[in-house]
Amino acid sequence: MLQNGKIKGLIFDCYKTLIDIKTDEKSRETNERLSRWLLYQGVKIEPDRLREEYRWKVIDRLGSSGQQHPDIRIEEIFAEICAENAYREIDPFWLGIETAKTFRTASIKKLEAYPRSLRLLEKYRNVPKCIVSNAQRVFTEQELRFLNLYDRFNFVIMSSDHRIKKPDPRLFKIALDRLGLEPWEVLSIGDTPENDIYPPQSLGMNAMHIREAWKYA
Incomplete structure (x- = not known):
């Protein structure tokens, strides 16, 4: 997934990517x-x-x-x-x-972490990474913490903090600026093409569906 050192940073969606929820x-x-x-x-x-x-x-x-x-x-x-x-x-x-x-x-x-996503995070634990999620900080941060996910990321961007949500590409631009990387050096991973694939691609970033990413865990 991080072939030839091209990818230097990862952006993950939260729900249905890291967390299986109902x-x-x-x-x-x-x-x-x-x-x-x-x-x-x-x-x-x-x-x-x-x-x-x-x-x-x-x-x-x-x-x-x-x-x-x-x-x-x-x-x-x-x-x-x-x-x-x-x-x-x-x-x-x-x-x-x-x-x-x-x-x-x-x-x-239902609320639990996907085992394959946990393996993916462990494999790339030394790669800078963040979450960009359509989520409510008031309870999502706690869910990430008690599932032992929050501290695996350099930072977490939630839509409620900015009052805009994906597919608005500005959330990904904020993540890109905080990672301090060029667009082509970052890979976005998520479950919804309209939210997690097309917006980061519009900024010149790489993107991959979570089920494809699991193959690299």
Whole structure:
């Protein structure tokens, strides 16, 4: 994969590349769990209304962003919902963060690292590398940490930090600048051509599907 020393840096996607994940964020069960938890935090909102409030606030935030490929910070959405439905005094900022984490916990059905990706990271452990992911920092960083992935990378770029998401090539440009390498010296690896292959290629970088990369593990 790193033939002839041409490739000097690696960019990885996160979910379905490093982490095998399955979530069910829209189910009534997920929203019932979150609604019950919120009752004990000073917020009263029925599960169906919680789901709809969340959906419409996300749509509104994305629509007013002015970006072609916008992203949100989920904790800000939940902070608004909590503030609007509180039955006692709360700290919306703190509760928004904790609600985002609880929402994720309620929705997770599967979360584990791909063994072949772990072998790939180990094989190229001395090569500078980073993650560029459409992800929410508020819970994705913790997932990377408890799967022992976070510290295997020089840095991690998440879409929520920049309020834009792939396929916006600017995220890859940020990664390229931080790696301090030329485009042709970097290989992007991911599972979605529209997000992980074409955008870095548009900047002159190399790109490869994760299943192809696994052959080099």
